[in-house]
Every structure is written in structure tokens, then in C-alpha cells.
Amino acid sequence: MLSVQMLGMQFGGLKALSDVTMDVKHGEFVGVIGPNGAGKTTFFHAISGVHVPTSGKVLIDGAELQGKTPDAFCRAGIARTFQTPRIFGDMTVLENVRFAFLFGNHGASEELINEVIEETHIGALKNEIAGALPPARQRQLEIAMALATSPRLLLLDEVAAGLTEGEVEDVARLISRLRQQYGLTVVWIEHAVRTLMKTVDRVAVLNFGQLLADGSPEQVAADPRVISAYLGDEVSE
Numbered sequence: 001m002l003s004v005q006m007l008g009m010q011f012g013g014l015k016a017l018s019d020v021t022m023d024v025k026h027g028e029f030v031g032v033i034g035p036n037g038a039g040k041t042t043f044f045h046a047i048s049g050v051h052v053p054t055s056g057k058v059l060i061d062g063a064e065l066q067g068k069t070p071d072a073f074c075r076a077g078i079a080r081t082f083q084t085p086r087i088f089g090d091m092t093v094l095e096n097v098r099f100a101f102l103f104g105n106h107g108a109s110e111e112l113i114n115e116v117i118e119e120t121h122i123g124a125l126k127n128e129i130a131g132a133l134p135p136a137r138q139r140q141l142e143i144a145m146a147l148a149t150s151p152r153l154l155l156l157d158e159v160a161a162g163l164t165e166g167e168v169e170d171v172a173r174l175i176s177r178l179r180q181q182y183g184l185t186v187v188w189i190e191h192a193v194r195t196l197m198k199t200v201d202r203v204a205v206l207n208f209g210q211l212l213a214d215g216s217p218e219q220v221a222a223d224p225r226v227i228s229a230y231l232g233d234e235v236s237e
């Protein structure tokens with residue numbers, strides 16, 4: 001469904017992405033890992049219309065989308081969350097999700113809005129002010145807002161960052177369940193490698209803007225280049 005071909009992103013003298021080629025099949029659950037500054041978020045920006053890549057192609061179901069606006073990516077069925085939560089802190093949970101529905105150009109039927117809120121387990125909080133929620137709940141809200149655009153491909157950028165170990169596990173379970181329920185294809189960037197590895201089907205590793213490895217969690221965890229670039233202690237554990 002997603003085909004990324006020789007993707008490059010240059011910021012002045014810095015090559016944040018170099019010739020990244022990766023395919024994601026319909027229904028796949030792919031994890032993306034790599035050190036800080038490896039280009040993971042830049043990768044998402046370039047495949048969701050936030051950045052115009054310097055080179056390469058981004059195809060959704062065969063249609064070239066590189067250089068198009070975020071709105072065009074949204075219409076093609078891509079939704080994403082941001083590493084720094086982008087919720088409206090002074091609005092309620094319900095108002096945030098309603099806004100996201102409007103952005104996705106889906107008539108904001110209260111029934112659908114409530115379904116998404118229930119499915120992301122924030123039903124009891126829907127009249128709470130979003131900015132006052134604890135981090136884990138804000139992350140669930142972000143996922144709800146991404147779902148409100150009726151995506152086929154969901155891109156999650158560190159939705160478990162800053163959460164406790166138990167909360168990270170909960171988020172992984174939530175994503176897996178939503179994926180089944182809505183038939184989503186998911187790409188998930190996360191530093192919580194242990195949880196990620198046991199949740200996803202496939203792992204891609206970025207390092208200095210390059211795709212260092214791409215394979216099953218077992219293959220990637222055993223890859224000496226990945227161990228020396230990133231995993232180190234995680235693997236010995």
C-alpha cells in the first residue's frame with residue numbers, strides 16, 4: 001500500500017534521509033527504531049506531506065504523492081500522530097475528536113465520534129479538558145484524533161514516549177486491537193524496543209538517515225550492525 005523509493009531529505013548541509021527505500025503491505029504492522037536524530041520523524045514528515053522530500057518517491061496504492069499537501073495524504077488514507085502531542089489543551093476530549101472529524105472532511109456524526117472515543121478507551125473522559133489529562137490519556141486522545149480521519153494507514157510517532165512500562169504495554173495492546181478492528185496498516189516509531197519488537201510483524205531500523213536493516217523482529221534483533229548502532233544493552237537483556 002505504501003511504497004517509498006529512494007527517499008532523500010536534505011536540510012542545508014545535513015542529509016536527514018538518504019535513499020530510503022521501503023514498502024509496507026496492506027495490513028502490515030511495521031515498527032521503526034533507531035537512535036535519536038536518525039531521521040525517523042523526518043521520514044514520517046516526508047510520507048505525510050509535512051515535508052517535501054528533496055528526492056525520491058512516495059506512492060500510496062500506486063499513486064505518487066511526494067510534494068503534495070498533508071490534506072492530500074489525508075485524503076489518500078494516511079493519518080499520523082506527532083512526537084509532540086498536537087491536541088487542543090483548552091478544549092474537551094469530545095471537542096478535540098469532533099475537530100479531527102471535521103479536518104478529515106467526515107461529517108461529524110455524534111455516533112461515530114462517540115464510537116472512536118469509546119474504542120480508544122477515553123469515553124469516561126470525554127467532557128474533561130484535554131490539557132489537564134495525564135500523558136497516557138493525552139496519547140489515547142491523539143490516537144482517537146488520528147482515527148477520526150478514517151485512515152487506512154496510521155503513522156504513530158512515539159505515542160508511548162514518557163509513559164510507564166505498564167502504560168507502554170497498554171498502548172501496544174490498544175494499537176493492536178484498533179488495527180484488527182479497523183483493518184489498519186500501521187507504522188509505529190518507538191524507543192520502547194522490547195514492547196515494540198513483540199508487537200509488530202516487521203522492524204525497520206534507521207541510522208544516520210539510512211535504512212540500516214528491515215526484517216522480522218528476530219532478524220533485526222540478531223543483526224550485528226543494529227546491535228552496535230542502537231540495540232546494545234537491550235539485546236543482552
Ligand SMILES: Nc1ncnc2c1ncn2[C@@H]1O[C@H](COP(=O)(O)OP(=O)(O)OP(=O)(O)O)[C@@H](O)[C@H]1O
Binds near residue numbers: 083
Ligand atoms: N526542520 C529541520 N531543519 C533542520 N534540521 C532538521 C529539521 N528537522 C530535523 N532535522 C535534523 O534531522 C535529523 C533527523 O531528525 P529527526 O527528528 O527525524 O530524528 P528522529 O530519528 O526522529 O530522532 P528522535 O528519536 O530524537 O525523535 C536531526 O539531525 C535533526 O536535527
Ligand SMILES: [Mg+2]
Binds near residue numbers: 040
Ligand atoms: Mg523523532
